[in-house]
Amino acid sequence: MSSQSVAPTASMTVLRAVASEHVSGVLRKHGAYYIIGTVADLLPVIDEIERRLVAGERP
Numbered sequence: 351m352s353s354q355s356v357a358p359t360a361s362m363t364v365l366r367a368v369a370s371e372h373v374s375g376v377l378r379k380h381g382a383y384y385i386i387g388t389v390a391d392l393l394p395v396i397d398e399i400e401r402r403l404v405a406g407e408r409p
Contacts, residue, residue: 358366374385384395
């Protein structure tokens with residue numbers, strides 16, 4: 351088995367985007383308040399949740 355990495359093709363990028371949209375839809379359907387694409391998006395969401403909690407919201 352080769353350990354070479356494969357560069358993503360356009361079709362792989364499209365497939366990943368479609369899968370991401372599907373998963374986001376499922377999460378929203380089941381009540382997710384926030385959905386992030388990567389860990390890089392996490393800190394602003396934590397800040398928003400903290401702001402909402404300080405304001406007295408209890409999601």
